[in-house]
Amino acid sequence: MTANPISAEVIRRRPYIMMTTMLGSSIYSLNLTIVSISLPHMQGTFSATPDQIAWVVTAFLVGMTTMIVATGWVSRRIGRKRLFALSLGLFTLASLMCGWAGTLEAEVLWRFLQGVAGAPIIPLSQAISIDAYPPEQHGRAIGIWGFGNMLGPIVAPPIGGYLTDLYGWPSVFLINLPLGAIALVGALLAVPHVAPDRARRFDGPGFAMLAIGLIALQLMLNRGTRLDWFASPEIIAEAVIGGFCLYLFAVRAFTARDPLVKPEMFRDRNYAAGLAVAFGFGLLVFLPTILLPLLLKNLRGYPVEMIGLLLAPRALGVVAGNLFVSAIMARVENRFLIALGFVWVALSALAMSQWTLDVGSWDVAWTGLAQGIGSSFMFVPLATRAFDTLPTRFREEALPLFYLVLNIGGSIGIAGIFTYWTSNVQENHAILAEHVTAYNPLFRSHATTQMWSLARPLAIDGEITRQASMIAYNNSFVLMAIVAFVGAPLAFLMRRRAAARHA
Secondary structure, eight states, X not given: OXXXXXXXXXXXXXXXXXXXXXXXXXXXXXXXXHHHHHHHHHHHHHTOOHHHHTHHHHHHHHHHHHHHTTHHHHHHHHOHHHHHHHHHHHHHHHHHHHHXXXXXXXXXXHHHHHHHHHTTHHHHHHHHHXXXXXXXXXXXXXXXXXXXXXXXXHHHHHHHHHHHHHHOTTHXXXXXXXXXXXXXXXXXXXXXXXXXXXXXXXXXXXXXXHHHHHHHHHHHHHHTTTTTGGGSHHHHHHHHHHHHHHHHHHHHHHHSSSOSSOGXXXXXXXXXXXXXXXXXXXXXXXXXXXXXXXXXXXXSOOOHHHHHHHHHHHHHHHHHHHHHHHHXXXXXOHHHHHHHHHHHHHHHHHHHTTOOTTOOHHHHHHHHHHXXXXXXXXXXXXXXXXXXXXXXGGHHHHHHHHHHHHHHHHHHHHHHHHHHHHHHHHHHHHHHHTTOSTTSGGGTSHHHHHHSOTTOHHHXXXXXXXXXXXXXXXXXXXXXHHHHHHHGGGGGGSOOHHHHHTO
16 A cells, blocks of 8 residues: 655644544544433423434434445545544534424434534544554554544443432533533644545435445344334335345445446455454443443442543543554564454453443442453554554545444444343343242251341342342353454454565
8 A cells, every 4th residue: 555645734633633632533433332321310301202212322322334335436526634623613603503402303303413424533534543643553553543533432331420410401402512622623623634525426316225235234233122123014124125235335336337336345354354353343342331330320320420430431441452552563463463452351351241230339340441451453454454554535434334344333233232142131030939839948047047037029029130230241241242352363364474575
């Protein structure tokens, strides 16, 4: 891959470019999870059912999916800098309107537009960061930029909890206003201009097929657990529509003269394998930030503020991991770092699978720190090596597709773990309840009957539910470890660094 020379002006602006891209990516990634903390408060404000209020999250994901598939073409058409600045500005405006929404319908609409506006921020910020450094320093660029990208979902729970508790749910949207304004000014002043390329035509039919297919898939994944999956006609319809449209898109990609996604990209082994690893990374990276707050709140009774503090070591792990990996990437084979990250996450998940209902703060903290370090070991080398040998002419389309695959992996991982956890709770409850009988010697002892008399079925059922839930969390962490162990060998599908450089 031939790199464009870096001008002296870009080198001079480099610190400001990196601060802008880090801030922009952190704002967007923060909003992926921070709203979830405020959903119960929003539900009360809008008098909505759990299924209705879930559309606040679903609408954002659908909007993101709709726009990200067109990011490459739009970036070429109007220019990378203009699209980045426009996305930041519209994202900030949509955040303001989300905070001001007076009805659930308005909230869902503005969340959809927020997702549309924010979709280009992550791939464009990475592309801008990479182009600010020479090829031999791309790992360093990804390490610096990745700190902002990965930090958002990790600090979202404590920030969301404090803001919601002190100022109400609109504050989780209004916090974007000053941050978005600073990022927008940075984009206008610091980000270098790249001339647009208007020669390539837009593949409208391909975009429609891909967008409809991905939206149907996203709806299916986001609503499947609540609707009991294929017992629901809606889920069946979404699966059929999504599968059919994605099939038509794949056919068009290989037959159209100027398709939305060029198949030639996938001939690059590092990029094709990188997509597989990105999918595995997406399966894992969001699960701890989803499972742990629920476990700590529902089973341990921790307040939201305390939960946020217990999740903070994960952010410290990301910082430490990014700094360390960025420093050694040039001297260590990147595939080993990626595989080590998967194994590290797997081992920490196995440690979490040994927790009981008496799990302490220290156990949560150190496993979170390990998870953060492991995530950095996976992401920084992956986001670098996946594009090492890919020709630069494909970068505008390749980066959005990379993050689309990662986000789909995240959606599948979250949907899968919640489905597994829910069914496992039911199974565990049924097994434990079988032992609650007058014939069980434990219920005949004087000490036991004082606390858990069979005449108090509600108290016994409540304790069985708690134990069944904890076992389900343990099993979910085991499943997470298995996925991580299976994902580790995927790193070796990519070429060795020496071979990649001479490709």
